[in-house]
Amino acid sequence: MIKFFRKIRQNLLTEGKTTKYFKYAIGEIILVVIGILIALQINNWNENRNAKNKEKLLLKELNTEFKLNKIQFDSAQYYHNRAVKSAEYIISKFPIDIKTIDFDSLGLHSHYMRWYYTFNPSEGITNALSSSSSYDLISNNDLRKTLISWSDVLKDYQEEEILAVSNYKNHLKPYEKKHMAFGWNNYKNSFNDPRIDLSFLETLEFENYVRDRHFDLKEILGSETGELDLVLETINQIIELTETEIDD
Numbered sequence: 001m002i003k004f005f006r007k008i009r010q011n012l013l014t015e016g017k018t019t020k021y022f023k024y025a026i027g028e029i030i031l032v033v034i035g036i037l038i039a040l041q042i043n044n045w046n047e048n049r050n051a052k053n054k055e056k057l058l059l060k061e062l063n064t065e066f067k068l069n070k071i072q073f074d075s076a077q078y079y080h081n082r083a084v085k086s087a088e089y090i091i092s093k094f095p096i097d098i099k100t101i102d103f104d105s106l107g108l109h110s111h112y113m114r115w116y117y118t119f120n121p122s123e124g125i126t127n128a129l130s131s132s133s134s135y136d137l138i139s140n141n142d143l144r145k146t147l148i149s150w151s152d153v154l155k156d157y158q159e160e161e162i163l164a165v166s167n168y169k170n171h172l173k174p175y176e177k178k179h180m181a182f183g184w185n186n187y188k189n190s191f192n193d194p195r196i197d198l199s200f201l202e203t204l205e206f207e208n209y210v211r212d213r214h215f216d217l218k219e220i221l222g223s224e225t226g227e228l229d230l231v232l233e234t235i236n237q238i239i240e241l242t243e244t245e246i247d248d
Contacts, residue, residue: 055137056246061125062147063242069121070235076161077228079117080220086112087214094210096201106201107190110180113213116168118161119154119231126150143241146234153234157227164216175209 086109093101126147129135138144176182179200181193191198200206221228 051137055139058125058129058134058137059242059245063239063246065122065125066235066238066242070232070239072121073119073231073235076117076119077221079115080217083113083115084214084217084221086110087210087217090210091207091214094207096206098198098201101201103191107192110190113210114168114173114176116165118165119158121154123151123154140241140245143238143245146237146241150234150238153227153230157231160216160220160227164220167216168213172209172213175205179206 089109090106090113093106096106129137129147130151135144135148138147179196180190181196182190191201
């Protein structure tokens with residue numbers, strides 16, 4: 001094809017048709033430019049299609065990850081709420097009279113109050129996005145901003161859980177080991193061991209122990225900071241936005 005066009009140009013020069021030669025040359029240049037533009041357009045189309053396919057795959061993985069995270073978050077809130085209710089049950093019995101207290105119920109609620117749980121969501125996809133600066137693959141601005149803010153939202157919420165676990169392990173649990181019997185199968189009998197001096201249940205120290213645990217749990221679930229609600233809102237938003245983009 002190139003030889004064909006070259007031959008035409010040579011014939012025009014040989015015949016002295018300079019004006020026609022220049023017109024033809026300009027036309028040939030235009031055709032070449034158009035061909036280049038078409039090739040670039042096709043290449044851009046292919047790149048956009050590949051990028052869209054990568055985005056779809058990424059969104060599916062994010063959607064799956066955050067659905068699982070929501071299940072874990074709901075479990076964490078169940079355990080926290082169960083522990084709070086048991087702490088409140090015990091507080092409602094203050095001051096405790098060991099001659100009249102129902103030790104089966106007290107042992108059961110003491111067991112539930114000791115439950116602690118931390119929300120440790122999977123962050124494989126979000127960490128990969130952050131470390132590789134791949135957020136640009138996500139075309140939805142709202143979704144991209146929400147994903148970028150996720151680590152800070154999670155960190156703010158986890159601070160209360162970490163403090164509660166630390167206080168429990170370092171201060172409250174040693175107190176429990178000193179005064180109560182442990183065991184999954186005999187939690188109703190936490191106070192039935194004859195070696196336990198049950199008078200500790202009537203002390204201010206025991207009341208402070210229960211109130212301390214209750215305070216930590218309420219800090220996790222408390223609505224004053226709004227951190228728990230923000231975590232749930234962010235998870236739901238990511239799930240919703242990824243589903244919307246996948247379905248488009």
